[in-house]
Amino acid sequence: MNLLSYNNFWNAIIGLPTTKKMLEVSLKRCSSCNKTILEIALNDYVGKSEKCNSCRSFYSKIIRFWIEFLRLSLSIKREKVERLLEDPYAKRAIITIVKSFLHFGIRKPISIYAPFLVVWDFTHKCNLNCQHCYSNSGKALEEELNTKEAIEVVNQLADFGVTALAFSGGEPLIRSDFFEVAQHAVKRGLYVSVATNGTLLTKENVRKLKKARINYVEISIDGASAQSHDSFRGVSGAFDNAIKGLRNCVQEDLCACIATTATKKNLKEIPAIIDLAEQIGAERFTYFNFVPTGRGKELYDQDISPEEREELMSYLLKRISNGCNVTILTTAPQLARLAIQCQGEGKEMAMSMAHMQTIKVSKKAVSLADFIGGCGAGRLYCSLSPIGDVHPCVFLPINVGNIKEKKFQEIWLNSKFFTSLRDRSKLKGPCSVCDFRDICGGCRARANAYHGDSFASDPGCILTKKKVMYNS
Numbered sequence: 001m002n003l004l005s006y007n008n009f010w011n012a013i014i015g016l017p018t019t020k021k022m023l024e025v026s027l028k029r030c031s032s033c034n035k036t037i038l039e040i041a042l043n044d045y046v047g048k049s050e051k052c053n054s055c056r057s058f059y060s061k062i063i064r065f066w067i068e069f070l071r072l073s074l075s076i077k078r079e080k081v082e083r084l085l086e087d088p089y090a091k092r093a094i095i096t097i098v099k100s101f102l103h104f105g106i107r108k109p110i111s112i113y114a115p116f117l118v119v120w121d122f123t124h125k126c127n128l129n130c131q132h133c134y135s136n137s138g139k140a141l142e143e144e145l146n147t148k149e150a151i152e153v154v155n156q157l158a159d160f161g162v163t164a165l166a167f168s169g170g171e172p173l174i175r176s177d178f179f180e181v182a183q184h185a186v187k188r189g190l191y192v193s194v195a196t197n198g199t200l201l202t203k204e205n206v207r208k209l210k211k212a213r214i215n216y217v218e219i220s221i222d223g224a225s226a227q228s229h230d231s232f233r234g235v236s237g238a239f240d241n242a243i244k245g246l247r248n249c250v251q252e253d254l255c256a257c258i259a260t261t262a263t264k265k266n267l268k269e270i271p272a273i274i275d276l277a278e279q280i281g282a283e284r285f286t287y288f289n290f291v292p293t294g295r296g297k298e299l300y301d302q303d304i305s306p307e308e309r310e311e312l313m314s315y316l317l318k319r320i321s322n323g324c325n326v327t328i329l330t331t332a333p334q335l336a337r338l339a340i341q342c343q344g345e346g347k348e349m350a351m352s353m354a355h356m357q358t359i360k361v362s363k364k365a366v367s368l369a370d371f372i373g374g375c376g377a378g379r380l381y382c383s384l385s386p387i388g389d390v391h392p393c394v395f396l397p398i399n400v401g402n403i404k405e406k407k408f409q410e411i412w413l414n415s416k417f418f419t420s421l422r423d424r425s426k427l428k429g430p431c432s433v434c435d436f437r438d439i440c441g442g443c444r445a446r447a448n449a450y451h452g453d454s455f456a457s458d459p460g461c462i463l464t465k466k467k468v469m470y471n472s
Contacts, residue, residue: 023102026063027095038063038098042091046082074368089191093163103413104422108438109373110380111422114161115412117381119195119394120153122172122181124386128197129234130220132261132302134395136294137170144386147177149404151184153384156408158188166218168195168394170386173205183212191215195259199238201245210252217249218257218286224272228265243280250281257284257329262312263302270312278325286329287316289460291395291445306462313338333374333443334461337436340369374440378421382412392421395445396454421454429457430464 026038041063071081084090099113123144126137145153157165165185172178172194185192193216194209201219209217221242223229229239249256258277260270270287277285289309292300304312313335316328373379377392378400384390388403390411400418401411412418420426421444424437431442442458450459457464 020102022062023098027098036095038095039091041067042085042094046085048086088189089163092161092189096161096163099161107422108370109424109441110371112380113413114163114409115381116162116376117164117166118157118162119166119168119381119383121169121384121386121394122150122167122178123170123175125174126169126171126197127174127199127235128171128238130197130295131232131234132222132263132290132294132296132299134291134294134296134397135170140170141386145388145404147180149388150177150181153388153403153408154181154185154188154190156403158185158190160409160412162190164191164193166193166195171197171200173200179208179212182214186213186215193218195220196245197233197238198242198245199235201242201248203248206245206248206252206254209249210254214254216255216257218259218284219246219249220260221246221258221273221276222260222263223266224269224276228269232265246280246282255284256282257286258282259286259288261288261290262304262309263290263299264304264308265302267304267308267312271315274319274324274326274328282326284327284329287312287332289330289332289443289446291443292449293395293397293445297449303460306460306465309334309460310338310462314342317342331443332460333440334458336369336372336374337440337463340436340439369439373424373438375442375444377444378415378418382418390415392418392454393445395443396448398448398454417454426455427457428453428455431457431461434463436463 026041027036029036030040037060041060044060045064045067067081067085071078085094093116096112096114096116097110100111103113104111121135123140124135124137125140126133129138154165167178167182173196178194182192182194192212192214194214195218198219198221201217206217219242221229221239222232223239226237226239229242230236233239246256246258258273260266260273262270266273274285290296290299290303292303309332313330313332316330316335317339320328377396382390382392383394384403385397385399389399390401390403390408391397391399398417400415403411424441425432427437427441431437431447434440434442440461442461442464444454444458446458446460447456448454450456459465
C-alpha cells in the first residue's frame, strides 16, 4: 500500500484543528534562540542537540516521529535523510513545504508557498551574441533595477522564504554591483548560484565568487569544440575562455556545471560534452531543452524531434545508472516519466527531482514523482527580468506583475496565471489526458512558444506525437 497516493486522506488529516495547530506551532520561533520548533526537531533528528531547552517540546518529538515514519514508508536509508537534513537550504525548503500544506493543502503536483528557486536575469547586457538567447540580450536596459532596488529584491525573497536565487542574464558578471548584491543574498541565507557564459570567469573573479561564498556556478557550453561552441555564441574565442573559466572554478573548489542547450547542431556532441565535464572535474552537467523564444524564434528548425529527445533522455538515464562522475540534470520534464517507464529490476531507480537534479531513490519513493510534478513554472520556481517583471520562468516571458509595484509575495501567491499553472486540470490536448500528467506536465514554455498557449500540449514529447497521430 502506498500511503502517499491517498492525498484526500492526508488533506482531511491536515484539516483537523489539532493537526493544523501542530503545524502552526512548529513554525513559531522560540523567543530565546529564534529558531522554529521544526528546525529544532530536524536538528535533533541528525543528532545536533540544542543548548536552548525552552523550544525542545512535545511537538518536536512528534515531528521526529513523522520523519521516521515517512522514511520507513518510502524505504529511504537514514543516512540519506540525515545528509539532507544537515543541509541548511534543505531545512529552509522543508519549512516552506510545511507552510505550503497549511496554505494550499496537499496537491498533486505540490504547490509551494514560496518558490524554491527564483532565476533573476540580473542584466540584459551581454558580451556575446548567442543564436538561441532566450532574452535577446545585448545592451543594458535603461529601466534595469539599480543597486538599492536589487538589495530590496533580495530582502523580499529572503523574508518570504525563497530557498535559492540564481543570477542569470545577459551576463550577470558584467554588472559592477554583482558581487555586492550576490554577497548580500548569501548573508540573507539564500542558496546563491550564477549562470554565466564563462568568458569573465578570470582567476580574480572566481576568487571573488569563492570569497562571497557563491554556492554554484553554471557555465554554458554548447559544443565539444571551439568550432561548434563559437558558432552558437557568435564570438570567436568564447569556447577557450569558457573552458578556462570552468577550470578556474574547479581549481577553487567551486561547484561547477556545464550547461548545454540541445539542438540538431550539437545533439551528437552531448556525450563528448559530458566527457569534457568529467575530465575537467565539473560536478554537474545540465541538458537544457531548447525553447524558441527571444532570438531562438529564428531557430525553430534547429529544435530536436520528439524521437531525438527521447533517445537523448534514454542515453542520460543509462549514463546515470552506469555511474557517471557528474550529476546529470535537465529541464526536460519528460525525464521523470521516462525514468519510471524504464525502471529495471533493481531496488533503486533514477528519478528527476522537479525536472532538475536526478537522484537514485528506492522504488517505494517513486510515488514522490506525482508530487514533484515535472514542469514547475509558476509552481516551484519563477523568474525576474532585469526591470523587475515576474515571469513563470525565463523561457516563458509572460508578465504577471512588477516587483516595483507589488510585493513579490503578493505576486507569487495571488497571480491568476500562476494559480492556473498550478492546476493540471487546465491543460489541453494530449497533455490533459496523459497518464503522466501529474508526473511531467509537459514544458509550459515550449507549449507557449509553439502554440501561443501555455496550457497546450508540449510538442516535443513522443507521447504527444503518438496521440496526435492516433487521433488524426
